[in-house]
Amino acid sequence: MSRLVVIGGDAAGMSGASQARRLNPDLEIIVFERTTWVSYAACGIPYYVGEDVKELRQLQARTPEQFARMNIDVRLRHEVMAIDTSTKTVAVRQLDDGSDAEFAYDLLLYATGARPILPPIEGLDLDGVFQVRTLDDAAAVRSAIGRSPASAVVIGGGYIGLEAAESFHNLGIPVTVLEIAPTVLSRTMDPEMGELVAEQVRERGISVHTDMRVDRIVGQDGRVSAVEAAGSVFPADIVVLGLGSAPNSALAKSSGIAIGPTGAVAVDDHQRTSAEDVYAAGDCTESINRISGAPINLQLGTVANKQGRVAGTNLGGGDASFPGVLATAITKVDDIEISRTGLTLAEADAAGFDAAATGLRSSTGSHYWPRSSQMRIRTVVDRKTGKLLGAQIVGGPGAAKRIDTFAAAMWAGLTAAELEYVDLAYSPPFSGVWEPVNIAARKAAGATE
Numbered sequence: 001m002s003r004l005v006v007i008g009g010d011a012a013g014m015s016g017a018s019q020a021r022r023l024n025p026d027l028e029i030i031v032f033e034r035t036t037w038v039s040y041a042a043c044g045i046p047y048y049v050g051e052d053v054k055e056l057r058q059l060q061a062r063t064p065e066q067f068a069r070m071n072i073d074v075r076l077r078h079e080v081m082a083i084d085t086s087t088k089t090v091a092v093r094q095l096d097d098g099s100d101a102e103f104a105y106d107l108l109l110y111a112t113g114a115r116p117i118l119p120p121i122e123g124l125d126l127d128g129v130f131q132v133r134t135l136d137d138a139a140a141v142r143s144a145i146g147r148s149p150a151s152a153v154v155i156g157g158g159y160i161g162l163e164a165a166e167s168f169h170n171l172g173i174p175v176t177v178l179e180i181a182p183t184v185l186s187r188t189m190d191p192e193m194g195e196l197v198a199e200q201v202r203e204r205g206i207s208v209h210t211d212m213r214v215d216r217i218v219g220q221d222g223r224v225s226a227v228e229a230a231g232s233v234f235p236a237d238i239v240v241l242g243l244g245s246a247p248n249s250a251l252a253k254s255s256g257i258a259i260g261p262t263g264a265v266a267v268d269d270h271q272r273t274s275a276e277d278v279y280a281a282g283d284c285t286e287s288i289n290r291i292s293g294a295p296i297n298l299q300l301g302t303v304a305n306k307q308g309r310v311a312g313t314n315l316g317g318g319d320a321s322f323p324g325v326l327a328t329a330i331t332k333v334d335d336i337e338i339s340r341t342g343l344t345l346a347e348a349d350a351a352g353f354d355a356a357a358t359g360l361r362s363s364t365g366s367h368y369w370p371r372s373s374q375m376r377i378r379t380v381v382d383r384k385t386g387k388l389l390g391a392q393i394v395g396g397p398g399a400a401k402r403i404d405t406f407a408a409a410m411w412a413g414l415t416a417a418e419l420e421y422v423d424l425a426y427s428p429p430f431s432g433v434w435e436p437v438n439i440a441a442r443k444a445a446g447a448t449e
């Protein structure tokens, strides 16, 4: 009997293990996961912190017992310390008793995810300073909230930082976001849209400071009390770090598995790494950006699940390929919806396109519909070919999921002019008779040669 070893028991690893099991009932499957959790939704952490989700276990899709019923052997608190691709073995440490053992594999799925980036800021080790990456982090933040903090600071205005800020705000805890870049969401949205988000977030009562380099986190008796940034002091009983994350590729690298230009594990379209019978999927790997053609390390649950399924299909004896990504993402802060797909204008310029961006102010329903809300759409278009390169949306309820229409159009390689006449649905509560996506496409087409 062949043995599949999976390193990492979350989205990519467990999608891969489950899919391999579906295709091959005879495969022995062992999953090593170093935490006490398996198959959990990190995406739900902000909503658990904000108490929309009551119980931590609700964020777990399947338990080890459920996987056992699928004949998948999940071993928690087991960390893979080394991979020997020549002998096809992994060295595994049992973290509770410190014992080490070696396991042979016929097939290996590397699905180690990502780790938070922690710049050398003084005070990161103080009590009350948290990351929001794992369910244990989530539990720790909730328990700190139970001590009735007077104020919170979130360092980093990316989507995870903003979602964390929303959680505190919803609980009535005054919260300040400190962002080093000139706008929030600076890595995913054009500055115009990032500024719009910051402005609207401030209007909801969340304090947002951009161009703020954090100097240090200060405390009293080992507990955080404030964050110092750019000469100002921001009092804080809780600090959440949302400083981005890097792929967990060190173990692969030390085993001689090829790492791509992004620092993540390089894979082909079948999720195969450079080592024989070793596959990789999820936050630790690269994908190909379908618009630029360049490798990208895209850390999203959507991608991790799909790549895991592709890897699992191939590991289970089938044949599947991963078609690449557009980097489509969505979030919300209070009633502000935010989404993006494809390239920002800066990314399109950097990728060598002769790109133009156009903007549209519109509303989510007909102008006379009482519950319509405002919406801004920005599109990025290739001036030469007329093809859509990217889109970003900021608006009220009903706005952001429109990004999926842009994503589908870009996936199919439509020009802006073609999207203008795609037959999209209309009724007053949902859009104007000209759906804003059609109008945004028309404007984008007008910017082409």
Ligand SMILES: Cc1cc2nc3c(=O)[nH]c(=O)nc-3n(C[C@H](O)[C@H](O)[C@H](O)COP(=O)(O)OP(=O)(O)OC[C@H]3O[C@@H](n4cnc5c(N)ncnc54)[C@H](O)[C@@H]3O)c2cc1C
Pocket (backbone or CB within 6 Å): 007, 008, 009, 010, 011, 012, 013, 032, 033, 034, 035, 041, 042, 043, 044, 045, 046, 078, 079, 080, 081, 111, 112, 113, 114, 132, 133, 134, 160, 248, 251, 281, 282, 283, 284, 299, 300, 301, 302, 303, 304, 330
């Ligand atoms: C707060 C937050 C909110 C998010 N919201 C969204 C969202 O709204 N939409 C979206 O698409 N994505 C979201 N994401 C991203 C999404 O959660 C990740 O893309 C997804 O979890 C990646 O899955 P993965 O299996 O590749 O990696 P991970 O979830 O990181 O899992 C990797 C696992 O490998 C284990 N591991 C690592 N090294 C070893 C080792 N050597 N031995 C044993 N085990 C090991 C880790 O403990 C971990 O459990 C969010 C992430 C966070 C943190």
